[in-house]
Amino acid sequence: MEDPITQYDTLRSQLAELSDSLEQKSTALHKIRGHTERISARLKKLQKREADLIRRDTELEDELEKIEERKLDIGRQIFVLKKRERALRKSQVPHRQNFATPPLQRDQAELTLPVVNQAAPSRAACNVNPTSSRRMADPGSEDDFDGSDDNPGLEAPNPSEIIGHDDTTGIRTEHGTTYLIDYSHVTRLDDGSWVELQCGICGVNYHGKNDYYKSLNGFKRHLSRFHQIPTLADDQVVAHCKIVRRLSTDEIDALRLGLPGALTMRKIAGSTVDQTAPNYNATNGNSGINTMQTSTDDIVLRLFPTIIKLPNTKYVELRCNVNGCGINSVNYRANQATEFKGLNGFGKHLKQSHPEEWDAITDCVTYSTRGLPSPAERVLSLCSQRELTDREVEGIRQRGREAYKIDCKTATRKRDRDRHRVTRSTSDDDESADTADETESDFEGDNRVGIKRARQSKSGQDSCRKPSRRTTTSIQDKITVDMSPPRPNTTQHQLEDYCPCSLSGHPCRMAGCEKPKICLNFPHSDACKTSEDCHLRPTCTNVAALQHCHRHDCPDGHDDAALRRVRFQHNHTSH
Structure with a gap:
């Protein structure tokens, strides 16, 4: 055990060290x-x-x-003074005197008497004071240059003949x-260039208020x-x-000074109906698909x-894809391509140029339960x-059309003169003549005129025949119309x-499903279950993938493609 004195000395030395450390830290804290x-004083x-x-x-x-307010006041005062000065000079101009002598006739005009203009000068001609491009416009007054002359090429008095020439007139x-x-x-x-502008959408440049x-x-x-485009x-x-x-520059000078031979400007005004954005719907529109009336839709x-705009809000560019056609426009005139207008334009092209492919989609769904697919889907x-x-x-x-370019592949527009021409039957001449005689005998003593139908018992069809006059040949122009009854709907x-x-083409995987099933066997036989419907077919995979089915003998279902695509993406365990 240590001596107490030694312990006391040790503690005293430790206390001294702590005191020194405390003093040092106090000094640092003070600093x-x-x-x-x-820093606080500097910050203040x-x-x-x-x-x-x-x-x-x-x-x-x-x-x-x-x-700025003083400048505006000074500008207003200057404008009032200029207006008074213009009125004063206008009152000093001799009335009914023609000052617009062409430069080539000045020498001859000096030798002849002055020509008196019988027509009253226009306001633009009487305005002889040049206006500055930096003047302060009075919001409540009309400018003297009202532009009331429709033909800028008419000869008018030149203000530069009276006073000094000014480029800002x-x-x-x-x-x-x-x-x-x-x-x-x-x-x-x-860039300093002068241009004549029209609306790039409707072509209007005149708002109808003169x-x-x-x-x-x-x-x-x-x-x-009119086009719902925000501020640009x-x-x-x-x-x-x-x-x-x-x-x-010369053309601009001729327009602003009213010189002879100036360009003629065309006024293009449109009604409110012509300028408003169209309604893109399936019955009367440009795209055939319901779209939101937004400014982006209107522009694109x-x-x-x-x-066009698809229901998933995506924009797609269309081209004809039948046998690598690739056409998206038509030539109405030489070297002038006109793009197809929405689904309606492509539909007309498909029906005229590819009737077999167009009818193939119709034939495969003729006897469906929901009828033909919509024109947009086709x-x-x-x-x-x-x-x-x-x-x-x-x-x-x-940036409009500058931002996106479409390569137009055109097809020359040819009028099908023989499309509606009635063909003459040569094999049934005798039968047609006999039928015509029967038709005429039926119409003797009857006041009704027009086309009558003669029933044929053998063919089970109706032939619409126009009875010929007795002075003409007995051979008739015949149009055969299919009058056979449609296939009954047994679903x-x-x-x-x-x-x-089962609509997607696989057995049901849900336990206890009580919904009616479609028979997956093809061709059907006596082995098919009576509880399953054999008159419908599962969805074609091409229809589910939003593609055209090129198989003309495809046994799968193509009708009501939109509903089939929705039902194709289903839950296998609960539905």
Whole structure:
């Protein structure tokens, strides 16, 4: 056991070490507090400086607003002064005097008496004061250049003959766009070129209020109102418009000054019905499929008629896929391809150019329980479908036709003159003559005229014969119409009532399923179960995969393809 004195010395030395450590840490803590106070003071100074800067910015903004208001007031005063000066100069112009002497006739005009113009000058001709492109437009006043003359090529007084020439005459700049006052649909682009614009969707450039659409802003409002396209930038508006032609500087000068020989502008106005977006439905529309009336649908389906929207909200480009046809447009004129308009256009092409393939789909479902498939399903089964990506759809939405190109493969449009021509039967001439005599004898003393049907007991068919006159030949033009009764429908249930397993072509795997079954045996025999329906066939795998079945003798079911596809994706253990 250690001595107490030794223990006391040890404890005292430890206490001294702890005291030194505490003193050192206290000193460090004091220094940290000093640094913290200095940082806090600096932070307060920075916050105060930031508040001063914000207050100064606010004061500068207030001063800037006052300056802008003063500029507006000065601009209004300048506009009023110019208007008074214009009225004063207009009152000083001699009345009924023609100032628009062509340059080539000036020498002759000096030797002859002045020609008096019998017609009253227009307001644009009397307006002799050049207007600046930077003037402040009065929202409550009409400009003197009203553009009331429909023919800009008429000879009109030239203001430059009276006062100094000004390049800004007839040009206005407002809201960042520059256009001609009399022809506001003629606008100047960012690259400095002048173009004549039309709506790229409906082709309108005139809103029916005795004025053209005012530059890009007017077309922007038109696209938003009539085509449900949201607010676009200027370059996007140009992409959705059609550039009719590009105008040179001389052509612009002739238009804005009303010189002889200026271009003639065509006014194209459309009614509200013509400009509104169509309803794409199965009975009267462009695509044949129910679609949502959104701005994207309106842009894509109107700009590209061969693109449709499927029920799964995907856009697909269609082409005829019968025997590698690949046609998606028709040539109505030389070197001018017109794209098929939706499913209706492809349906007409398939019925005219590929009647066998079109009728094959009809024949295999003639005696189905639900009738023929919808025209949309028939067209889709015979066309190839290229799905558009989201990036391509967004590109079309932003840049129109510049974002997506469709290679048109055309077929020359030929009128089938013999399609409705009635063929003459040569083997039944004697029988036709005899039947014609019988028909005429039946109609003796009868006031009714027209086509009558003569029953034939042997063929079991009706022949619609037009009785010939007694002065013509007895050989008749005959049209044979199939009047045989249709095959009776022997099914006892609707298609959706059957077990989805047997409808898909495999035995039912659900225990205790009481739904009616379809017989899976083919060909049918006496071994088939009486409880199973032998008049329906399981779904064809091509129909389930949204493909065209090329087998003309396919024994499987093709009717009501949409319902069959839904029932094909079923739960095997519970349904």
